[in-house]
Amino acid sequence: MIRPENRHAASDAADLIDAVVGALGQLGDIRTARDALTASATVEHGRITVTVNASGSILRTEYAEGIDELSYGQIARATVQAAQQAAAKVQRKKAELMAPLTALRMGPRPEDLSEELADLRKQLPEPARAPLSPPSERDAGTRHRDGHRILDR
Template structure:
């Protein structure tokens, strides 16, 4: 039996559990919709079309009439360009689909606010960095923000083993 002074807290807790159950159901539906996302990009005047899935992985590549007018190098570069364009488009679609959940998450209290040790641990985690879209041989030297060491263009050797 709930004591009278705790009835409001119990009702609030029950409402929170119901809200969480509904949100989890909506998240499952959104995940299914996200997994079904695709995007396509067409380049070279309609001669090359690339379709990617929600992960940005190529699921279909189509070459149409007139492709023989392009060199192998042009076809390769255009296919990569189309895949990158389609991957960027599917990323935007995912962000739009998941935006309501990002807003919901932003309004939720953070555990770090209640436990300062978690904030300190989170600060020690490495940040996620997107892999560059350029080939290693075309990259300029830069500093890896996760580790602070110089990242040099690929010279044919192995960066760690050749030291």
């Protein structure tokens, strides 16, 4: 039985535990959605397109017709520019997706409430890097070559 003077603390602890359990339940879904995030950016009047994953790693680089009108230096600079733009886009998408978890982390720290609740924080998994393969290739389990990537040639 809880003493009357401890009811408020017990209620706060129960609310925190419920919030953590709920967050752990949502974490798997959010991680799956995060791993599927990609973003693309196109530069040089549509001649260079770079697609990146949630970690900002390049998944695909495509060069369209007319690329031969650019020098190697221009192609290199534009490819980096497209990759940076795509990485910035995917970071914005990831921040929107992760906002609910970020808000949860801003709440009271379990260590501040009691030692028993600090153990719950240890159960939260560390964020993992997103896979380097595109979601379509992860689902199919095979890589298809469409001949548009420079590495396919």
